[in-house]
Amino acid sequence: MSSSIQTVGVIGAGVIGASWTALFLAKGLKVIVTDPAPGAEAKLRDYLQEYCSEVPNATVAPAACLKNYTFVRDIEPYLGSLDLIQENGPERLDFKRRLFAQLDAKTPPHILIASSSSGLPSSEFVTECSNNPSRILIGHPFNPPHLVPLVEVVPHPGTSQDYVTGAYNFYKSLDKEPVVVHQETPGFIANRLQAAICAEAYSLVSRGIVSAEDLDKTVTSGLGLRWALTGPIMTNTLGGGGDFTHFMDHLGPALKSWLDDMAVNKFDLGSEDQVNGLKKNVNRWISQVDLKKVEGHRDLLLANLVKGKLDQTANQ
Numbered sequence: 142m143s144s145s146i147q148t149v150g151v152i153g154a155g156v157i158g159a160s161w162t163a164l165f166l167a168k169g170l171k172v173i174v175t176d177p178a179p180g181a182e183a184k185l186r187d188y189l190q191e192y193c194s195e196v197p198n199a200t201v202a203p204a205a206c207l208k209n210y211t212f213v214r215d216i217e218p219y220l221g222s223l224d225l226i227q228e229n230g231p232e233r234l235d236f237k238r239r240l241f242a243q244l245d246a247k248t249p250p251h252i253l254i255a256s257s258s259s260g261l262p263s264s265e266f267v268t269e270c271s272n273n274p275s276r277i278l279i280g281h282p283f284n285p286p287h288l289v290p291l292v293e294v295v296p297h298p299g300t301s302q303d304y305v306t307g308a309y310n311f312y313k314s315l316d317k318e319p320v321v322v323h324q325e326t327p328g329f330i331a332n333r334l335q336a337a338i339c340a341e342a343y344s345l346v347s348r349g350i351v352s353a354e355d356l357d358k359t360v361t362s363g364l365g366l367r368w369a370l371t372g373p374i375m376t377n378t379l380g381g382g383g384d385f386t387h388f389m390d391h392l393g394p395a396l397k398s399w400l401d402d403m404a405v406n407k408f409d410l411g412s413e414d415q416v417n418g419l420k421k422n423v424n425r426w427i428s429q430v431d432l433k434k435v436e437g438h439r440d441l442l443l444a445n446l447v448k449g450k451l452d453q454t455a456n457q
Contacts, residue, residue, distance in 0.1 A: 146224040146311055147171060150216060152240070153229030154181050157257050157286060159188040161227050164287040166206035167196035168315050173223065175216040182212045195440060196287050197448040198316055220247045225311065227280065229257045234265055241277060242269035253304050253311070255280030259332060262325040264297035275301040279322075280308055283331055288443045290318040290450075293329045316451055344408040347419045353426045369446065 149165050151158050154176035162185065165172050174185060186207070193199070193206040201209070213219060226244060230236055237256070244254055250273040256263060258279055267274040279295035286292075292312045296305050305321060312319040322329055328336060338360075346353050367376050374385070381388025409415050 148224050150223040150226040154185045158229035159185050160285040160287045163189055163192045166209055167193050167199035167201055169200045172210040173219045174212050195444050197444055198451055226254045237266035238269050241266050245270035245272045253307055260328050275299055276304045292317045292319045293322055294319050295322040295329055340408050343419055344406050347415055353423045
């Protein structure tokens with residue numbers, strides 16, 4: 142399917158939609174973009190001018206990218222000419238139900254329709270689709286999509302395996318690293334992992350055990366460096382001398398004691414006092430930081446890291 146995809150429809154040109162558009166264009170695809178927000182067209186062009194050049198292993202020069210997309214106010218007249226749709230609308234169930242019913246009814250029945258939804262499973266918004274809901278699934282990226290390779294491919298129970306395979310192959314053709322989530326679960330995979338570590342981070346900071354700045358440094362200077370190369374399971378295996386069983390047998394009791402303590406000191410997102418205290422602690426640090434500079438530095442290092450990993454994979 143990926144080889145036959147030449148024109149992609151991008152619905153929603155916010156942060157995620159604009160980033161997807163930069164990736165698609167840099168990889169040689171034609172893109173039709175729509176977004177009803179005031180000023181969306183100008184914002185998208187500014188974004189593409191800045192970020193198309195950052196896509197790792199781009200196959201199209203930035204100047205050419207800007208000539209290969211069309212911004213439209215109404216995408217309906219173009220639906221018949223699209224090979225794939227990447228939806229990036231609001232995380233509202235009522236909105237997605239209406240939108241996907243329209244897309245399903247107005248597009249040829251073989252066209253794959255993917256949603257960038259970060260939490261809503263597609264089974265909840267295909268309920269009004271009667272043309273071919275089996276071609277609808279989640280293609281959830283990690284922000285920013287033009288740099289971070291991860292895409293979570295999450296089918297609903299009625300999604301055809303052919304479309305799961307097609308989505309996987311399409312994202313793979315863009316140098317993404319797709320993973321297939323076999324069962325719908327709230328938040329999918331990456332956001333659940335992120336929520337778990339953030340919950341403990343919030344607890345440690347709010348209890349005064351570590352500053353917000355040093356908490357982040359613990360991840361960026363330690364855990365994050367290893368996890369960018371070997372995930373937690375492989376890191377544990379290597380930590381066990383190449384034997385995951387040995388790791389679990391050796392550190393299992395300690396892990397249990399840590400998890401027990403974490404459960405006792407769990408951060409309560411429903412506690413106004415705890416949440417306000419955390420905000421004050423974090424904002425004290427963030428107010429002294431140049432966020433634009435942090436973001437730019439992050440994106441530069443991300444692009445170099447991703448390109449390095451792609452080059453390594455190609456040479457294996």
